[in-house]
Amino acid sequence: MTVDSDESQVTASYLTSDGDVEASLRPKSLDDFIGQPRVREQLQLVLSGAKMRGGTPDHILLSGPPGLGKTSMAMIIAAELNSSLRLTSGPALERAGDLAAMLSNLVEGDVLFIDEIHRIARPAEEMLYLAMEDFRVDVIVGKGPGATSIPLEVAPFTLVGATTRSGALTGPLRDRFGFTAHMDFYEPAELQRILARSARILGVELGEEAAAEIAGRSRGTPRIANRLLRRVRDYAEVRADGIITRDIARAALAVYDVDRLGLDRLDRSVLSALVRSFGGGPVGVSTLAVAVGEEPATVEEVCEPFLVRAGMIARTPRGRVATAAAWEQLGLVPPPDLAVGGIEVRASEPQLELFEDR
Numbered sequence: 068m069t070v071d072s073d074e075s076q077v078t079a080s081y082l083t084s085d086g087d088v089e090a091s092l093r094p095k096s097l098d099d100f101i102g103q104p105r106v107r108e109q110l111q112l113v114l115s116g117a118k119m120r121g122g123t124p125d126h127i128l129l130s131g132p133p134g135l136g137k138t139s140m141a142m143i144i145a146a147e148l149n150s151s152l153r154l155t156s157g158p159a160l161e162r163a164g165d166l167a168a169m170l171s172n173l174v175e176g177d178v179l180f181i182d183e184i185h186r187i188a189r190p191a192e193e194m195l196y197l198a199m200e201d202f203r204v205d206v207i208v209g210k211g212p213g214a215t216s217i218p219l220e221v222a223p224f225t226l227v228g229a230t231t232r233s234g235a236l237t238g239p240l241r242d243r244f245g246f247t248a249h250m251d252f253y254e255p256a257e258l259q260r261i262l263a264r265s266a267r268i269l270g271v272e273l274g275e276e277a278a279a280e281i282a283g284r285s286r287g288t289p290r291i292a293n294r295l296l297r298r299v300r301d302y303a304e305v306r307a308d309g310i311i312t313r314d315i316a317r318a319a320l321a322v323y324d325v326d327r328l329g330l331d332r333l334d335r336s337v338l339s340a341l342v343r344s345f346g347g348g349p350v351g352v353s354t355l356a357v358a359v360g361e362e363p364a365t366v367e368e369v370c371e372p373f374l375v376r377a378g379m380i381a382r383t384p385r386g387r388v389a390t391a392a393a394w395e396q397l398g399l400v401p402p403p404d405l406a407v408g409g410i411e412v413r414a415s416e417p418q419l420e421l422f423e424d425r
């Protein structure tokens with residue numbers, strides 16, 4: 068790579084691992100954040116209001132499928148408030164003591180980010196209620212009848228929680244957030260702008276048509292768009308002159324098995340199992356997960372949101388159903404009794420349920 072005074076070139080020359088690159092591609096401010104116009108406007112108001120009053124903003128919950136920018140947004144919130152960000156995650160807070168240690172170290176105005184907050188253990192969750200509402204915690208010392216509880220003050224802070232499953236949050240926890248931002252899949256035009264920005268940071272030349280091609284196959288998800296861009300860049304640098312044209316993008320995406328809709332191997336095996344093994348459904352998500360050798364949570368949180376949005380899968384009370392589009396995607400003719408648009412449950416009997424539906 069040629070090193071010149073251009074900032075993006077210099078940046079690209081010392082960012083070697085994909086992990087470093089991912090961090091460098093994160094938007095750093097609300098203005099830098101592309102897409103999610105409603106969420107941005109709402110957050111702008113929440114943050115500006117708090118800044119004007121000189122206080123800490125209400126607790127904020129960010130919900131949405133993986134890779135849409137929840138972690139990036141949490142970092143932006145702290146940056147916009149000029150506060151420091153303390154980072155932890157639901158699974159790391161197994162005991163209430165873990166959370167108490169975290170909370171007692173907070174300084175006034177800090178942003179505490181809890182990723183995957185729906186996976187927080189019960190005792191820690193109960194401690195969190197109190198901390199969120201009254202900025203104090205009760206630490207239990209000792210065991211049995213001799214145990215005493217010592218109240219501890221917590222500095223006023225803002226909790227930012229992120230979850231891919233806001234439905235899995237308990238009511239009391241959800242109620243204690245003053246604002247919930249729902250992140251939705253991105254439009255292709257927004258992804259195209261994200262790709263153009265990423266290409267600039269990575270110092271790679273990306274044509275407009277090529278950006279559109281990659282954007283259309285990114286499942287509405289910036290993380291996937293950025294990942295595809297890095298893979299296409301590899302191809303362009305190894306097999307061509309490094310410039311990403313539409314033809315280069317197409318050829319590269321064919322090598323990586325990314326089809327026109329951006330469905331990946333797992334998406335395709337879920338669709339294939341649903342159609343080929345279960346006759347199009349309805350089938351429970353746990354059964355489907357077993358059939359593709361994945362965790363039900365992965366199928367439910369990673370694959371399904373996009374397949375539902377793409378109109379390939381319908382969720383019905385009796386389980387998941389393949390729509391006509393899913394049959395066609397697999398090159399099959401949909402059965403005649405499949406309802407128009409495939410949204411209705413089919414007339415045939417439900418398939419064998421091996422496990423309880425969730």
Ligand SMILES: Nc1ncnc2c1ncn2[C@@H]1O[C@H](COP(=O)(O)OP(=O)(O)OP(=O)(O)O)[C@@H](O)[C@H]1O
Binds near residue numbers: 100101289
């Ligand atoms: N609006 C955006 N503009 C530009 N890049 C974005 C945007 N949103 C996300 N990204 C990119 O996508 C990547 C993934 O975003 P992030 O880690 O914030 O997602 P997430 O919602 O926290 O995902 P997960 O649920 O898997 O933790 C980031 O590294 C960033 O480069």
Ligand SMILES: [Mg+2]
Binds near residue numbers: 137138139182229
């Ligand atoms: Mg994240």
